[in-house]
Amino acid sequence: MALVTPSSVLVSTSELALAKLWAEKLNLLLVDRAPLSGLYLLYDQQGLALAHADLPKINPVRVDFSAGAMAHRLQQGGGRGQALAKACGLKQGVSPRVLDATLGLATDAVVLTSLGCQLLGIERHPWVAALVEDALNRVKGEADLAWLEEGFQLQAGDSTQAMASLASAASFEPQVVYLDPMFPSSDKTAQVKKEMRFFRDLVGKDLDADELLAQALDLASHRVVVKRPRKAPELAGKKPSFSLVGKANRFDVYALRSLQGK
Structure with a gap:
């Protein structure tokens, strides 16, 4: 399987202040919508997650130690x-x-x-x-x-x-x-x-x-x-x-x- 090139954006649907901190730390552009293709980071009410624009029906990957x-x-x-x-x-x-x-x-x-x-x-x-x-x-x-x-x-x-x-x-x-x-x-x-x-x-x-x-x-x-x-x-x-x-x-x-x- 070929390595998928990740997008250089962080998509935020909430918690803009925290999302901005992550975008700055990871040198990513903060935007409000998913890219057209490829992997990207998402920040929402549940925290940071890895998502794939080409597979929108599959849940993003998120690390959760309490559930x-x-x-x-x-x-x-x-x-x-x-x-x-x-x-x-x-x-x-x-x-x-x-x-x-x-x-x-x-x-x-x-x-x-x-x-x-x-x-x-x-x-x-x-x-x-x-x-x-x-x-x-x-x-x-x-x-x-x-x-x-x-x-x-x-x-x-x-x-x-x-x-x-x-x-x-x-x-x-x-x-x-x-x-x-x-x-x-x-x-x-x-x-x-x-x-x-x-x-x-x-x-x-x-x-x-x-x-x-x-x-x-x-x-x-x-x-x-x-x-x-x-x-x-x-x-x-x-x-x-x-x-x-x-x-x-x-x-x-x-x-x-x-x-x-x-």
Whole structure:
């Protein structure tokens, strides 16, 4: 699939003052109607979202930590017994500091934060980082999500270029580095939700993902965890210490030191 060129506009239907701040931050032109084609950012009463002018009937992509699929996963995801938590080394008395170097829409990062980890998320696409930042802003002051404000940091930047520098700028020393690069999809793979096509069109394929592993292994003090499609090759062709394999995905774990409780 060819990468769709995003429009250089931010469409606002309400909250003009906040929309103007986002337009200035992202160097976008603030307008009141959608472009004729392509991806664009939308700001409405629900916050910032990614939309597609050619697919107006499909809901925009929006990050929401207090409702919808994210809220359901936080409530029903399996806690520390889920594969993500096990792969990152969470257990009784152990809640490691985790750097998510390929943050995306922050789903896994927020799950780990909800389980007690201090987490730094790094996202290189400015629009995606903005979607996450806007979601964080919307939940400020919500007592039920106070743990998110306390435990989650967001850093915009490219982990493939300067993972260690970005961590240092945030004064963050990760015990675990988590990688979930965008994997090229094919017609034979499971159908991607229509809304997520927007996201894939925007960020493209992480063809430079192999560059992440060496940096992660240098930076993490205890382990590196890589999320992969179940039958995909290892990142950078490097065999992990062990893997946790599920129906659709697996977690390749590169163990450097044993994670111990405080």
